[in-house]
Amino acid sequence: MCSGNVKASSFYLILVFILSVTAINGNEEVPDADVRVNRLSEQVLAVLEHYKSSDPVGLPGAPIPDPMPIPDMTNSLAIGTTLILKQQSVYGLSKFRIEFANSNLADMEVFIGLSVDVLQVLGNYSLGSFWSKSEGASNITLNGMYAEGIAKLEVAREGHLEATDISLDLSVSDIDVQLENRGFLGSMVQGFVNTIGTFVFDTMKPFILNKVNTNVLGDVNKNLRGFKMTFPNSLPPLDMGFAEGRKLVRKMGYDPFKIKDFTHTTGILGLDVTHIWVSGLATFHRVGNITVTMENKTVYIEASVGTQKLEGQCHWEISMAGLLSTAGKVSFNIEYLEVIAKVNQSLDVRNKPNLEDLQISLGNFQLQFDGTGTLDYVIEVIVNILPNLLRHQIMFAIEEPLKIKLQEIFSDIDVEKTIKKQLQQLDDVENESQEHSLERPPHEEGLTVDES
Structure with a gap:
């Protein structure tokens, strides 16, 4: 499997997904087209600069027509x-x-909430009856507009990702209506005029939502189809990253993993535990969902990762008052090891990521003694104390060093530089895919990711 391609594609898909959801209308011409950015990599770089400001408003490159014409x-x-x-x-x-x-x-879903302080609907009006008529300019102000919605992705039959649904709901907190030159007729129906704002909002709302469900959905899928990487229908793209991680753990020599020797003393009894090895750490997989939340210009990531059953072995020697001693070897099974991590990263990518919390839990222990002739009372002592001692030692050997190592890694990351490097890889993959598409028949296009 190609690790660089997986990383680039995952980065691409998340950005296309989130940035496209914020686009109200992707097929209309935008008046300020000269300042728009077209390539996704250029748009991402513009967004990074945008979020360095104290109050980022809008999104660079988002093809939102402003003003947006609406029907009469x-x-x-x-x-x-x-x-x-x-x-x-x-x-x-x-x-x-x-x-x-x-x-x-x-589940490849994004829930998003947007707000606009003030929207203005400007145009002209005509108010008429069989005895009178007035007309002029209209100004309807919508205060406190809030939009909340969800977008979904799935792997299509052909193997590429596609957006299947984008739904959005809109609400406003206050509406003010101003009609110029209302005249006598306008005064007569003043009470009804005050309800015009609600009528306008209710009428334009489905129009905007329709734009999202047609134009934006089409634009998202056009971008996704343009990236020549395919995925197996049965394997979520997220889990492909875990497959790469498992290979990396084995390559770095962490499976099997050696635990530091230790000694435990209780009264006149002393227990030495040595040659402790644990295998199975590279069987880790996603447990539940991995959530990414953006709020207050900060991205929060929470992940839960667990292993399958771990197997281990160690040597032990128990002594009484330093005089009598007996030794042996024991094998053990641990039901699982689970790690829950929380990380935050400011959208101002000049800042470093921060490990908020990391917790490790271990499942039940089972001991199996090797050899014969061990005294029953010795076995009873070991059965009573060894699981808890091993649990503590394994967690001590993994949890704190892992926290320190992860934070060291985060502190060494130049987030802005890393993103730019990933974007360059993304551009290279896209350019290579375009070149190959000119050399090969259409049915041979695409880069298929190896699941092995």
């Missing part, structure tokens, strides 16, 4: 009066803030 609206008011809103456009959609983003990587 007609509403029948009281006593035969009709209101027509025409040549309407929504201003301020690009001024959104990402309040939060929760990603369930295992």
Whole structure:
């Protein structure tokens, strides 16, 4: 399996997914097209610079039309009066803030919350009845717009990732309506005019949602199909990373793993435990979901990783008052080892990632004594104390050094430089895929990831 390609593809997919969800309309022309960035790598770099500011508003490169034209609206008011809103456009959609983003990587879902302080719907109106008519400019202000939704990815039959659903819901906290030159007729139906804001919002809401479900969905899938890497239908892309990690653990010589010798004394009894080896650490796999949450310009990652049954062995020697002693060898099984880690990273990538918490737990122990002739009382002593001693020693040997090592690794990471390097690899893979697509028949295109 190609580790670089897996890393680049995973990085690409997460970014395409999250950045595309924030795009309200990806197929319309944006007036400021000259300042837009087209390549995903360029867009990511622009976003990194954007989040170095104290109050990032909008998202560089997000193809959101601002203003966005909306259809004319007609509403029948009281006593035969009709209101027509025409040549309407929504201003301020690009001024959104990402309040939060929760990603369930295992299920390939992203929950996202966006807010816009003020939206303005500007245009013209016509208010008429059989006895009077008035017309002029209209200004409908929507305060406190909030959008919350979910987007999903899955592996298609052909092996590439595709977005299957993007759903979004909108709400506002307050609506203010201003109609110029309302005249006598406008005064007569003032109470009904005050309800126009709700009517406008309810009318434009499905229009915006339809844009998301059609244009953005198409744009996301176009980007995903453009990246020539395929995945097995039965294996989530996230779990492919764990397969690479298992290979790395074996390569670095951590499976089997040697635990430091130790001595335990209780009263007149002394127990020496040596030659402690544990195997099976490279059987780790994802336990439950891995969540990525973005809030207050910080990304929080929480992961739970567990192993299959661990097997080990050690030598022991028990003595009484330093005079009488007996020795032997014992094998043991541990039901599982589970690690729960929490990491945070500021979106200002000049800052280093931080290990918030790391906890290790071990399952039940089972002991199996080798050899014969061991005294029953010695076995009883060892059975009573050795599992807890081994549990403590194994956790002590793994937990604290792992915390220190992980934080050292995080402290040495230049996040900005690493991302730029990954983006360059992404560009190289895409360019190579495009070159190969010109050399091979269409049915041979694509890079298939080896599961072995």
